[in-house]
Amino acid sequence: MAGTHDHPGEAGAPDPVRLVEIRETPLSVDEVFAAVGDDSAGGTALFVGTVRDHDGGADVSALGYSCHPTAEAEMRRLAERVAADFPVRALAAVHRVGDLSVGDLAVVVAVSCPHRQEAFAACRRLIDDLKREVPIWKHQEFADGTADWVGV
Numbered sequence: 001m002a003g004t005h006d007h008p009g010e011a012g013a014p015d016p017v018r019l020v021e022i023r024e025t026p027l028s029v030d031e032v033f034a035a036v037g038d039d040s041a042g043g044t045a046l047f048v049g050t051v052r053d054h055d056g057g058a059d060v061s062a063l064g065y066s067c068h069p070t071a072e073a074e075m076r077r078l079a080e081r082v083a084a085d086f087p088v089r090a091l092a093a094v095h096r097v098g099d100l101s102v103g104d105l106a107v108v109v110a111v112s113c114p115h116r117q118e119a120f121a122a123c124r125r126l127i128d129d130l131k132r133e134v135p136i137w138k139h140q141e142f143a144d145g146t147a148d149w150v151g152v
Contacts, residue, residue: 016083019092020076022067022136027094027105036112038089043116045123049107051100055150059143065097065106068135078129086122087113093126095136 019035029048036044051063075093083091093109100106109126113119131151138150 016088016090017076017079017092018090019094020072020079021094022072022075022097023094024096024098027096027108029105029108032092032094032108032110035092036090036110038112040114041089041112041119042114043119044110044112045116045119046108046110047123047127048105049127051102051104051106053102055140055142055148058146060102060140061143062099062141063101064099064139065095066137066139067095067097071095071135074134075130078133079126082111082122082126082129085125086111086118088118088122089113091122091126093130095130095134097136 019032029046033044033046036046051060053060075095079091079093082088089112091109091111093107095107096105107127107130109123109130111119111122111126113122136151139147140150141147
């Protein structure tokens with residue numbers, strides 16, 4: 001909860017994993033940023049992944065994300081691992097599935113920690129682990145009529 005004074009490890013402390021979801025609806029940077037608000041955090045790092053208009057030198061004309069039914073549980077598992085490995089006050093991760101357009105937000109993750117170095121490191125681990133471990137696949141269609149699956 002934003003503005004909390006509790007710290008992980010204290011009796012009655014809230015779960016630092018505040019928001020973990022996979023959605024078909026547009027993502028909100030403001031929602032994710034608000035989810036990691038904490039009065040004891042001196043640093044908040046946020047990463048936003050957007051759909052770009054090219055990949056590997058080819059123009060992207062359409063893009064869609066799909067996921068395995070276990071994807072959200074896997075996201076929560078890795079979020080809990082990041083929260084355990086760093087002094088995380090709050091953490092959030094949201095990924096979009098379905099058809100997206102160039103410029104749409106595909107993923108938003110954020111981490112708040114007591115200091116900026118910890119927040120940067122935890123946020124980087126969160127997005128890197130998410131991309132590597134969570135069963136979410138990207139299907140890209142290119143202007144030349146070819147297509148490619150990424151993450152499969």
